[in-house]
Amino acid sequence: MSEINNITEENKKSLNFIEVIVEKDLAEGKNDRRIQTRFPPEPNGYLHIGHAKAICIDFGIAQKYGGICNLRFDDTNPVKEDVEYVDSIMEDIKWLGYEWGNVYYASDYFPRLWDFAVELIKKGKAYIDEQSAEEIARQKGTPTQAGTESPFRNRPVEESLSLFQKMNTGEIEEGKMVLRAKIDMASSNMHFRDPIIYRVINHPHHRTGTTWKAYPMYDFAHGESDYFEGVTHSICTLEFVVHRPLYDWFIEELRTDGYRPNQYEFNRLNLTYTVMSKRKLLQLVKENLVTGWDDPRMPTICGYRRRGYTPESIHKFIDKIGYTKYDGVIDVSLLEYAVREDLNAKAPRISAVLDPVKLIITNYPEGKVEMMEAINNPEDESMGSHEIEFTKELYIEREDFMEDAPKKFFRMTPGQEVRLKNAYIVKCTGCKKDENGIIQEIYAEYDPMTRSGMPESNRKVKGTLHWVSAEYNIQAEVRLYDRLFNVENPNEDKDKDFRELLNPDSLKVLTNCRMEKFVVTAKAYDNFQFQRLGYFNVDPDSKSGKLIFNRTVSLKDSWSKIVKNEN
RNA sequence: UGUCCCAUGGUGUAGUGGUAGCACAUCUGAUUUUGGUUCAGCCAGCCUAGGUUCGAGUCCUGGUGGGACAACCA
Numbered sequence: 001m002s003e004i005n006n007i008t009e010e011n012k013k014s015l016n017f018i019e020v021i022v023e024k025d026l027a028e029g030k031n032d033r034r035i036q037t038r039f040p041p042e043p044n045g046y047l048h049i050g051h052a053k054a055i056c057i058d059f060g061i062a063q064k065y066g067g068i069c070n071l072r073f074d075d076t077n078p079v080k081e082d083v084e085y086v087d088s089i090m091e092d093i094k095w096l097g098y099e100w101g102n103v104y105y106a107s108d109y110f111p112r113l114w115d116f117a118v119e120l121i122k123k124g125k126a127y128i129d130e131q132s133a134e135e136i137a138r139q140k141g142t143p144t145q146a147g148t149e150s151p152f153r154n155r156p157v158e159e160s161l162s163l164f165q166k167m168n169t170g171e172i173e174e175g176k177m178v179l180r181a182k183i184d185m186a187s188s189n190m191h192f193r194d195p196i197i198y199r200v201i202n203h204p205h206h207r208t209g210t211t212w213k214a215y216p217m218y219d220f221a222h223g224e225s226d227y228f229e230g231v232t233h234s235i236c237t238l239e240f241v242v243h244r245p246l247y248d249w250f251i252e253e254l255r256t257d258g259y260r261p262n263q264y265e266f267n268r269l270n271l272t273y274t275v276m277s278k279r280k281l282l283q284l285v286k287e288n289l290v291t292g293w294d295d296p297r298m299p300t301i302c303g304y305r306r307r308g309y310t311p312e313s314i315h316k317f318i319d320k321i322g323y324t325k326y327d328g329v330i331d332v333s334l335l336e337y338a339v340r341e342d343l344n345a346k347a348p349r350i351s352a353v354l355d356p357v358k359l360i361i362t363n364y365p366e367g368k369v370e371m372m373e374a375i376n377n378p379e380d381e382s383m384g385s386h387e388i389e390f391t392k393e394l395y396i397e398r399e400d401f402m403e404d405a406p407k408k409f410f411r412m413t414p415g416q417e418v419r420l421k422n423a424y425i426v427k428c429t430g431c432k433k434d435e436n437g438i439i440q441e442i443y444a445e446y447d448p449m450t451r452s453g454m455p456e457s458n459r460k461v462k463g464t465l466h467w468v469s470a471e472y473n474i475q476a477e478v479r480l481y482d483r484l485f486n487v488e489n490p491n492e493d494k495d496k497d498f499r500e501l502l503n504p505d506s507l508k509v510l511t512n513c514r515m516e517k518f519v520v521t522a523k524a525y526d527n528f529q530f531q532r533l534g535y536f537n538v539d540p541d542s543k544s545g546k547l548i549f550n551r552t553v554s555l556k557d558s559w560s561k562i563v564k565n566e567n
Numbered sequence: 568u569g570u571c572c573c574a575u576g577g578u579g580u581a582g583u584g585g586u587a588g589c590a591c592a593u594c595u596g597a598u599u600u601u602g603g604u605u606c607a608g609c610c611a612g613c614c615u616a617g618g619u620u621c622g623a624g625u626c627c628u629g630g631u632g633g634g635a636c637a638a639c640c641a
Binding site: 242 | 639
């Protein structure tokens with residue numbers, strides 16, 4: 001107990017509103033001071049960054065206050081669900097670093113939910129409606145107009161009871177019959193206008209097979225499942241606020257003791273340049289517009305994982321955005337900042353050249369090879385160093401050279417000294433062009449006294465270039481992955497086909513690069529001609545050593561601005 | 568012509584009724600063998616009108632603006 005108090009003292013100022021509620025409940029001794037949450041995904045798709053926010057609060061609350069968080073699959077609609085999704089969801093939660101107490105399935109509660117439904121019928125609080133979906137919808141009214149009662153609303157209890165049995169035997173066709181709670185067709189809350197709680201679905205369930213024909217609806221299953229499990233704090237997103245009175249209504253009908261779960265809602269995550277709708281993400285996968293749920297451009301947990309994001313970076317991001325009831329849109333640059341911050345400390349650096357042009361050190365001996373030491377990570381000495389070969393002929397990035405450069409161009413241009421990283425200071429003496437004016441070779445002279453580590457190497461030069469030996473290098477296919485969408489808010493215009501807003505396919509470049517095995521940083525270019533620094537991530541699914549250029553964690557494109565200003 | 572939720576710099580978030588902080592983004596400067604990092608700094612905010620109060624971002628009321636709700640989805 002004292003431990004909990006200490007935690008709360010320390011974090012008092014940064015408590016989010018859910019934590020405030022939990023602490024108040026704890027202080028009041030609610031539910032015997034027990035804290036239990038649940039993460040309840042429907043297994044109908046892969047988890048995305050929005051789910052990460054829910055996961056962090058569900059598991060985080062349990063962790064922080066000494067409670068447990070269970071994983072529950074809300075599998076009440078067999079048509080959309082699949083074990084593939086169950087497996088991926090578990091994998092992604094584990095990758096984020098969380099452990100659930102138990103794994104539950106709403107489908108485990110089908111018998112108890114059935115009994116509860118029968119009880120409601122017997123109490124006269126539920127009835128079988130034999131109208132069509134259209135008729136029921138029509139009678140529902142609108143938010144500003146009361147609904148009208150179904151002609152079946154007051155049928156005898158026994159009749160409903162026997163029809164309900166038939167709903168589950170297969171003799172009732174889909175859509176011919178539903179079970180409805182009898183509440184209030186004139187309620188200002190649409191969810192109270194005799195909500196449907198059971199419907200017939202003739203589709204095998206991924207866990208219960210063909211045992212059931214009648215399946216409970218979300219509203220009838222969720223709160224009840226919370227109650228069965230002993231959940232104390234049922235945390236979900238804002239769109240369920242209007243469901244809460246119904247959640248409470250069912251709980252009151254169901255509960256037999258002092259305990260009851262309570263629902264609390266927080267704001268869903270919206271990110272610029274990002275579509276989070278599962279339906280749309282599924283569409284991208286099905287239409288092969290991406291390579292799969294784990295395509296590095298996807299906002300899925302596994303997509304980010306393949307892209308090189310760490311679990312820690314996701315946590316940092318979620319910590320920064322907080323939990324409130326305000327519906328906003330978070331700038332994706334905050335996510336990118338969190339990733340850079342984390343990767344900057346961890347990522348080993350290597351040099352790479354994506355668009356090579358030959359640089360010849362004219363006064364360097366033919367055939368000579370020197371081994372240069374390159375620090376793996378300037379932020380972390382313990383990561384050591386690696387050696388790279390320096391030779392007379394090198395490759396540098398084509399855009400690291402300009403024949404007629406503006407003043408603020410700090411890289412290679414005739415007459416200007418630059419440093420070749422980890423090697424010598426060189427001075428450009430000229431270049432050779434073909435008939436079209438395309439640069440073929442660049443010439444420079446090196447100063448032998450300026451090798452890294454020697455006293456002369458401390459001379460100040462404005463630019464430092466990455467380079468690769470023309471003789472000793474490794475070629476790899478590099479993919480430049482951009483943001484999936486090229487507009488700030490692809491959700492804005494709902495009538496527009498969101499697929500039109502997709503960025504064109506990733507750019508594939510054959511390049512010379514020298515690389516270490518894992519996550520590395522390197523100088524590179526994106527396909528918008530902005531020089532950037534970015535993080536490479538070796539695609540773990542690729543045996544051929546492909547690199548994924550992590551464009552969205554790329555750094556400031558200051559060079560592009562310099563050019564704009566100068567011209 | 569309904570019910571419910573929400574409103575603090577460009578963005579996101581803190582603020583027991585008592586000096587409105589923080590982060591991202593932008594911009595400026597310093598350091599730097601990554602135009603990265605790091606450091607310093609600039610710019611910029613309580614939707615509105617009343618009320619309660621010695622004192623309101625905070626409490627109350629009315630506006631205004633945004634969002635949710637009319638699936639046999641979750």
